[in-house]
Each structure stands twice: as structure tokens, then as C-alpha cells.
Amino acid sequence: MNGTQNNYSRMQLITLIVLRVIIGYHFLFLGLEKLFNPSWTAAGFLLQANGLFAGFYHSMAANTSAMGVIDFLNSWGQIFIGTGMIIGAFSRFACWAGALLLFLYYTSNPPFMGGYFFIDRNMVEFFAVVLLALFPTSHLIGIDNFFTKTRSA
Amino acid sequence: MADKQDKNSNTVSRRSLLKGLATTPIMGVLTFDFYRKRASAKAKNEAIRAELGLQEKAPTINIQTGKNSSSDVIRVGLIGTGSRSKGGHLRSLCLVMPEWIKQRSKNPNDRNLQSFYNSEDLNIQITGICDVFDLHAEQAMNIITNSVTPWGETERPYTTKRYRTYQEMLESKDIDAVIIATPDFHHAQMTIDAVEAGKHVYCEKSLTRVEDEVYRVYNTVKNSNVVFQLGHQNRQNESFKKAKELVAKGVLGKVTLVETTTNRNTTGGAWVRHLDGNGNPKPGSLETIDWQQWLGSRPQVPFSIDRYYNWTKWFDYATGLTGQLFSHEYDAVNQVLGMGIPKSVVASGGIYFHKDNREIPDIFHIVAEYPDNDLTLLYSASLASSNSRGRRFLGHDATMDLGGTLSIAIDHNSTQYEKKLDDGLLKSDEPLYKFPEMSDNIDAVSSASEKYFTQRGLVYTEKNGKAVDVTHLHFKEWLEAIRGNGETSCNIDIAFEENVTCQMANKSYLEKRRVEWDPVKRRIV
Structure with missing residues (x-):
């Protein structure tokens, strides 16, 4: 653990935890929706891919067995990430995994054609989870607290 | 001393436990939220289905894939x-x-x-x-x-x-x-x-x-x-069969107006088809085309690659938008409403965009009146804009958009659904029923005209979320009827109604007057 663990002010800590929980909530909700909607598949999203990596995402969508794996990883990935962030378990790992997922969403459909040049919701959320990975809170408030040797008490 | 230490460590572990689990109750909130949303979506869906009288029914299309040699060749x-x-x-x-x-x-x-x-x-x-x-x-x-x-x-x-x-x-x-x-x-x-x-x-x-x-x-x-x-x-399209069922059930209320359209904006779509992708003339000459046979009984004119490929442009060979595209639109409406031949027809339009050597209009409208059915059929075509205006059945209680897919929106001034709207059980003015469920699945590689026909239900229909070619089904119905099984859905009586209507429109346009159908003499007057 790095030395920042005790250095948050009360308001900083609360704000970071609220951010962690709402982003986790978002991930978990989307993951559950995909899990409970049997006809959902990422193929449509990937087929719409444009930009630099479009070829790569199109070839993924074209591969039926790969699509099965992608759909599985995506919905369960979101569920794992969301749960980890909300309850604060493996929270840093969950944040980085979330960042990776958001990076993939972003690069498959970059918003260059939209009004904001390169900024979209995926990018905003991406930097928010990177921030949460760099400013961890789960060792203070969260399941990770049980496995943290240095207690703040 | 030992007691105090115990007390301390108890406090520490209790505090630690609280800190560890502080955010876990959010999981309960989320679970509640998720199930509440799902339950309300399900309840709403069921309410709509019950209100529209829709039962979960297996599609009527019956396809036996694979080799079959049981029937007569x-x-x-x-x-x-x-x-x-x-x-x-x-x-x-x-x-x-x-x-x-x-x-x-x-x-x-x-x-x-x-x-x-x-x-x-x-x-x-x-x-x-x-x-x-x-x-x-x-x-x-x-x-x-x-x-x-x-x-x-x-x-x-x-x-x-x-x-x-x-x-x-x-x-x-x-x-x-x-x-x-x-x-x-x-x-x-x-x-x-x-x-x-x-x-x-x-x-x-x-x-x-x-x-x-x-x-x-x-x-x-x-x-x-x-x-x-x-x-x-x-x-053969499932959404048309569904539409007929819904209209018969009175889901739309009294339908007094049907708007149907053609919207195309390509040279090919305007029947200029004698050039290939590079702008060079397509193949064909007097050596390879039997021009006399092609002309048949039509006026003798010298061989023309323009006429051969782009025959739709002249009244000598076709009826333009009427026969080519309105005929599909008319039949789409006739199979749902069964309104038959109109009492009167007015058609108008002009050549406003494709100012080539054509005779047929590129902007064209038809108003067909059915006073016995309290119905007007309105057709509007543009060959100079691809703004998709759809095909719309306007009822007092709801509006239905019908193409390869079907969607229904309740009218906010509906009488039939007034109470349900007031109770918040139904929402007005937004698509609340769509058929088939997997209808957003147009692929990325189809050409523009393919998409046009797909949107209008002319390419394929859905069976358990999979595409089935409607022309294949139409052939199948015809061949089965030849074998003595069933009848064709687009038989000569249906063809008669459609062709009389098309000829009324054509006559009205060419003679610049309102024409009527005389049901006794069975002639256009």
C-alpha cells in the first residue's frame, strides 16, 4: 500500500467513495441487463465500429465463436467490475478492468463525428475509473479493509 | 487490563467490520431497483399486449429446409x-x-x-x-x-x-x-x-x-x-399479416386516412440504368438484342440502349411510378384493409428534377377516395429525395407504421384508450408496440435500393428472428396452389382491383382530370 491511505480529508474520502459506488452501480446494472436479456449481443455495436480499429472490431463481430466469448466476458465483466466497485472488493483491479473495457468501447466507436471532437461518455467514465484506481478507497471503506494490514484506527 | 484490551480489540474489529461492509447495502438497493425496473417493464408489456389483444403466437410461416422430393415436380x-x-x-x-x-x-x-x-x-x-x-x-x-x-x-x-x-x-x-x-x-x-x-x-x-x-x-x-x-x-410478410389482424381487432379505431409514399433519390431509383458504375454504357447492341421482339407491338423506333434499359421512363412501355411502385403500395394497403377499387381518383405531378428525355413524372401524387369505406388513400412519391416518409394508417385511436416492421402509437385524443391513458397504463404518441421484436437488425452491407425495399417489406420477413425471403414464400404459395394445395394470395381478382386502380391514376394524370369507377359497367369513366 502506498502512503496516501490516510491522507484524504473527510470530504475527499466521501466524494471518492460516492463516485466509486455510482460508477459501480452503472456497471453492475448494465451487466445484469445484458445477462437477463438473452437476445443481447455485442455484434451490432461492434459492426457499427468506425475509426482506427474498425477492421479489428468488425473481424471480431464476424467470428461467431469469438462473439460468444466476447458477450460472456462483457456481461460478466461488467457484473464483476460493478460488484467489486460497490462493495470495495478487489476494487483497484476492478477499476483497471473497467478502464480497459471503457477503452475498448471508446476505440470501437470513437466520437470524432460528433459535436465534442473526441469527448464522449465513455471517455469521461474511463478517466473517472482511472482516477478511482489511482485514489483507492476500498482499503478504508470496503471489503478490502479486512485484508489491509495497516489499520487507520 | 485484559478486559480493557479485549474491549479495545472488539471496538476495533466492530469498526473494521462496519468500514468493510459500509457500502455493501448498496447491493440491496441495486437489486431492488433492478427487479422493480424489470417487473414494471414486464407489467407494462403485458398490459399493452392485453390491451391490443395480442397473444404470443407461433409464426405462421412453415418452412421445411433441406431436400424434398415428396411432391410432384x-x-x-x-x-x-x-x-x-x-x-x-x-x-x-x-x-x-x-x-x-x-x-x-x-x-x-x-x-x-x-x-x-x-x-x-x-x-x-x-x-x-x-x-x-x-x-x-x-x-x-x-x-x-x-x-x-x-x-x-x-x-x-x-x-x-x-x-x-x-x-x-x-x-x-x-x-x-x-x-x-x-x-x-x-x-x-x-x-x-x-x-x-x-x-x-x-x-x-x-x-x-x-x-x-x-x-x-x-x-x-x-x-x-x-x-x-x-x-x-x-x-407473405409477417408484419402485414399482423397488421391485418390488428386492424380487424379495432386496435387503430376507425381508419379514415392511409398515407403511403415512395422516396428515392438515386439515378437508378429514377430508372436511369443504362450506365455501369464507371459511367460507361452497359452492354447491348442490335447484334445481341432481338430489338423487334423487344418492341413487340409498340411503335417501331430505332434501337436505343436508353430505351432498352430505361423503358420505365416512357408511357409506351410502362406506367412509371404508378405501375412500378404505387402498385406495391396499393397492394400493401389493400391486403390490410381490403378496400378494393376506389370510387374516384385524382393524380398529379410533374417532371421537376430528372429533366432528361422522360415522359413519366418524377414527383407524383395520387388521392383515391373510398366513400363507402369512409377512407382516403393518399400516395405521394418523390424520386428526388430519400427522406423516408413511410406507410401510415391513421386511425382515431392509434396510428400504425407498416413496412418490413410494424409499429403502433396510441393517439393522445383516443376515445378507446382514454381511461388507460389517464391511468398511465398506456402512453400516447410513442411507438408502444413493435413487430417483429428483432426489427433493428438491418445489416451494414446492403445497397441503398435494397434498404428501400427492405424497409417496405419487400425483401424478407422474420421467423423466430431469422430472415425468410418473401419472394421465395410467394413462389412457394403459387407452386403449392398448382399442386392443388390452397390458393394464391395475389390472384386475378386482387390483380384486377390493383390494376384498375393503377389505370385510374394513370388516366387521371394523363387526362388531367378526376376519374371514377363505374361498378355497373365495370369501366373507368
Whole structure:
């Protein structure tokens, strides 16, 4: 653990935890929706891919067995990430995994054609989870607290 | 001392426990939120279904994929093997080149490929073809001899003969039925000749060019035993069957206005088709095209590649938007409402964009009145804008948009749904029912005109979320009727209603007046 663990002010800590929980909530909700909607598949999203990596995402969508794996990883990935962030378990790992997922969403459909040049919701959320990975809170408030040797008490 | 230490460590572990689990209750909130949302979506869905009287029903399409040799073989001749035939009919008859499969396989969601594999063995033999253009005949022959079927067969157990004229083909004992896909001006006479030769007929629209042909074809077919099917393949579309069911149930309330449209904005869509992708003239010359046969009874004019490919532009060969596209629109509405021949028709328009040598208008509108049904049918076409205006049935209680998909929106001033709207059980003015469920699945590789026809329900329908070719189903219905099973949905009576309506529109446009149908004399006046 790095030395920042005790250095948050009360308001900083609360704000970071609220951010962690709402982003986790978002991930978990989307993951559950995909899990409970049997006809959902990422193929449509990937087929719409444009930009630099479009070829790569199109070839993924074209591969039926790969699509099965992608759909599985995506919905369960979101569920794992969301749960980890909300309850604060493996929270840093969950944040980085979330960042990776958001990076993939972003690069498959970059918003260059939209009004904001390169900024979209995926990018905003991406930097928010990177921030949460760099400013961890789960060792203070969260399941990770049980496995943290240095207690703040 | 020991007690104090115990107390301390208890406090520490209790605090630690609280910190560890502080955010866990959020999981409960989320679970509650998620199930509440799902339950309300489900309840809303069920309320709508109950209100609209929709039962979960298995699709009516019945396709047995794979080889089938149980039924009688029907020997079919193709009259006209141009783009509609070699590019569409042959596939719907289960014959495609292996290269086509290879090319289409690149996209896993290709609906055309899906619908090809979702075809059944129609148990036919294409024993004859006939086209005035050598190239088209050779291309069709190539597909018939070298193609592969959905069940993987590459050998044909029969031979196909190329006839030089359709009359020659009709004299042959090797032909039981013909599929006519020539330019429109040949359809009526070819149908009459085929029926008189005792051959069953599947004819592409438009069946007739002028009013007189309507009565001649009708009387000939009506007084024969042949099975006739007109090529309005969207009769086979599930969403149209669903639409008919919904209207009959009164879901829309009283329907007094139907708006239907054509919106195309390409040169090909405006029937300028004699140039290839690079702007060079397409093949065809007096050496390769039997021009006299092509002209038939029409005025003798020198060979023209423009006329050969772009015949729709002249009234000598077609009725323009009326026969080419309004006919589909009319039939789409007629199969849902069954309103038949209008009492009066007014048509107007002009050549406002494609100022070439054409005679047919590129902006064109038809107003057809049905006072006995309290209904107006409004058709509006533009060949200079692709703004998709859809096909709309406006009822007092709800509006239905109908194409390859169907969606319904409740009217906020509806009487029938007033209470449900007040109670918040139904929401107005937004699509609240869509059919089929997987309707957003248009693939990324289809061409613009393919998308146009897809949106209008003319390419495929859905069965358990999979595409089925509607032309294939339309052929199947015709062939089954020939075998004595059932009847064709687009029979000569339906064709008569449509062709009278089209001729009324055409007459109104050309004579610049309102025309009426005299039901006693059975003539346009």
C-alpha cells in the first residue's frame, strides 16, 4: 500500500467513495441487463465500429465463436467490475478492468463525428475509473479493509 | 487490563467490520431497483399486449429446409431473365452461384444469405428460359447450370433449354408454368398467351400498361383453370399479416386516412440504368438484342440502349411510378384493409428534377377516395429525395407504421384508450408496440435500393428472428396452389382491383382530370 491511505480529508474520502459506488452501480446494472436479456449481443455495436480499429472490431463481430466469448466476458465483466466497485472488493483491479473495457468501447466507436471532437461518455467514465484506481478507497471503506494490514484506527 | 484490551480489540474489529461492509447495502438497493425496473417493464408489456389483444403466437410461416422430393415436380420456364430474374428470382428459387455465398459469408449477419438457407426445396425444374438479350440469357443459364442449392446440391437432374421466343416456349410440352419478368408492356399479352397455352403464370407487377389490357387479362385468366399469382411478394410478410389482424381487432379505431409514399433519390431509383458504375454504357447492341421482339407491338423506333434499359421512363412501355411502385403500395394497403377499387381518383405531378428525355413524372401524387369505406388513400412519391416518409394508417385511436416492421402509437385524443391513458397504463404518441421484436437488425452491407425495399417489406420477413425471403414464400404459395394445395394470395381478382386502380391514376394524370369507377359497367369513366 502506498502512503496516501490516510491522507484524504473527510470530504475527499466521501466524494471518492460516492463516485466509486455510482460508477459501480452503472456497471453492475448494465451487466445484469445484458445477462437477463438473452437476445443481447455485442455484434451490432461492434459492426457499427468506425475509426482506427474498425477492421479489428468488425473481424471480431464476424467470428461467431469469438462473439460468444466476447458477450460472456462483457456481461460478466461488467457484473464483476460493478460488484467489486460497490462493495470495495478487489476494487483497484476492478477499476483497471473497467478502464480497459471503457477503452475498448471508446476505440470501437470513437466520437470524432460528433459535436465534442473526441469527448464522449465513455471517455469521461474511463478517466473517472482511472482516477478511482489511482485514489483507492476500498482499503478504508470496503471489503478490502479486512485484508489491509495497516489499520487507520 | 485484559478486559480493557479485549474491549479495545472488539471496538476495533466492530469498526473494521462496519468500514468493510459500509457500502455493501448498496447491493440491496441495486437489486431492488433492478427487479422493480424489470417487473414494471414486464407489467407494462403485458398490459399493452392485453390491451391490443395480442397473444404470443407461433409464426405462421412453415418452412421445411433441406431436400424434398415428396411432391410432384413442376417444370418452370423463365420469360425474361434480366436483373429481377437472375438477381432475385433464381435465388428465391434456391439457385445461387458459389461465389455469391462466399462473398455474402463475410458478414455473419447477412440477411440475404440467412434467408437463402432458410428456403425449402420447391421441387421444380427450370426446363426453359427465354430472353431477347443473349447476355442475360447466358448469365441465367450459367446460374442454373453452375449454381448450388441451400442443401448443397450442385448437379441438376434436368437440362434447361433456351427458347428464342416466349411463344416457342409456350408451345413446348416440357413447361408446366412460367414466371414472367420482362418489361411491363409485355406482361398482359404474355400472361394471356400463357394462359391460353394452359401454363400456370407467376407475373411480376405491373400486370397491365393500359386499361383495355386489364379486362382482357382478367377475362382470360378468370375463364381458365390456370393458377395465377401476381408478384406482390410482401403478401407473405409477417408484419402485414399482423397488421391485418390488428386492424380487424379495432386496435387503430376507425381508419379514415392511409398515407403511403415512395422516396428515392438515386439515378437508378429514377430508372436511369443504362450506365455501369464507371459511367460507361452497359452492354447491348442490335447484334445481341432481338430489338423487334423487344418492341413487340409498340411503335417501331430505332434501337436505343436508353430505351432498352430505361423503358420505365416512357408511357409506351410502362406506367412509371404508378405501375412500378404505387402498385406495391396499393397492394400493401389493400391486403390490410381490403378496400378494393376506389370510387374516384385524382393524380398529379410533374417532371421537376430528372429533366432528361422522360415522359413519366418524377414527383407524383395520387388521392383515391373510398366513400363507402369512409377512407382516403393518399400516395405521394418523390424520386428526388430519400427522406423516408413511410406507410401510415391513421386511425382515431392509434396510428400504425407498416413496412418490413410494424409499429403502433396510441393517439393522445383516443376515445378507446382514454381511461388507460389517464391511468398511465398506456402512453400516447410513442411507438408502444413493435413487430417483429428483432426489427433493428438491418445489416451494414446492403445497397441503398435494397434498404428501400427492405424497409417496405419487400425483401424478407422474420421467423423466430431469422430472415425468410418473401419472394421465395410467394413462389412457394403459387407452386403449392398448382399442386392443388390452397390458393394464391395475389390472384386475378386482387390483380384486377390493383390494376384498375393503377389505370385510374394513370388516366387521371394523363387526362388531367378526376376519374371514377363505374361498378355497373365495370369501366373507368
